[in-house]
Amino acid sequence: MLEVRDLAAGYQGNDVVHDISFHVDEGEAVMIIGSNGAGKTTLFRAMCGLSRPSSGVVVFDGEEVTGMPAQRMVRKGLGFVPAERHLFPRMTVHENLSLGAYPKRPDPETMSVVVGLFPRLAERRRQHAGTMSGGEQQMLAVGRALMARPRLLVLDEPTTGLAPKLAHEAYEALAVLRSQGLTLLVAEQQVPLALAFSDRGYVLENGVISLEGTSEELAADPRVRSAYLGVT
């Protein structure tokens, strides 16, 4: 469904990530694991069309979409939830969700699926997004992305700033989405949570992919265990 080949990207000519190649098949949940500054955000921004990659190829659904702006990617079915969420702070929860379906009118069925997944959003319908807690904002960001009915949802560190309990809840919600057939690609530094949830993963270190494998393989790998799982 998604294939990235030899991607390089960065800021103002200085590449932060190099030679990135990976793929996500339909129905999979794939993790990109990496610590702060490893280049996860740079990679996702370039892949999802928020910035231009300096080289490489991105193929989505058999079509080359390298450098296509994010506003067109989302209409093709690739939804992206960035770590900073980028909600509309002075709009209500309902307005944020409705805009997720832009330019179509929000589909009532999708809306009820979203609020079924995150009942808090229904309770806070009329509240301004900017006044909500971090966890609620994260729910809203995911909900807004779902309103466009994506086939692939890309999430950058969905648990940033969340308490452990909320981080668990976030992954429970993602598991529900997965069971409904949504393909997921998630960047995460909370590795235990990530590996428990996903089928496969890639380890991103200093801007290159240093390791890849199934989640079981990664969880058993001594390097992953010492660097990310705190096991020596």
Next chain:
Amino acid sequence: MTAIVLDGIVLGLQFGLLAAGLTLVYGLGGVLNLAYGQMAVITAMTVLFAMNAGVPTLAAVAIGLVAGGLLGLIFDQTLLRPIYRRQGEARVLLSLLLTLGVAFMVDGFLNWRYPTAGLGLQISGGPIEVLGIPMRRGSIVGSVIILIVFALLFVFFKGTSLGRAVRSVIEDEEGARLVGIDPSLMLRIILIISGVLAAVVAVTQSMIRPVTVTAGFSITVFALIVTVVGGLGSVTGALLAGIILGVVNSLATSFIGTFLSLIILLVAAAVTILIRPSGLLGVRE
């Protein structure tokens, strides 16, 4: 006293409308259009020439509105292209320099070719009493038009999905892109609206006093003051600040003197910046 406040509100509505066109473009694109007053003057001249050519007044006004929208579109397609390739402060700075340059060119040209031209729309009929105060018919008609325009703006921004999409770009440009909204398309729409608003400014002002070829810079200056007080990117802020400043200006003029009213407005703007740097209802920067 009532008369002074009513005068202030009439003026304030004008101020608010001035600021609306400027603040939207700034809020959306980070472009401060210093040629805004000249856009209003060009539309005023368009209406004037149409009327001189024998076009009935209402039709001439309609031509002026269309001209305003076209002017906004031309602005978006030409001058703003290089500005958009910049980010942040460089964008604001370049927009100031380029639009100021255009403002001088337009002013120079109009002064050279039509030094004495001025658009004055006569609204026939006697004064209308409001709260027992006889008000000039032109003031009342102008104010009603402005209120209708604001009502339309509110309906557009709150009630239509296109309006919401425009607001979303003001709120968070990247967030807007992530839901499939093209910011440059929204900006084009806003520039067209801004141009039409400049035309409405010209038409409503001309109902009270003639809009001359030299009016451009003073229109821009007042629009800037109101925008600063109201907050960048907020139409409601523009209306609120416009009315407040209009009343302040009117009170200052009658109790202190006309010569000080501009200074008092500037002081009001300075105090607002000190207390609330983002304006009354501004989008936080």
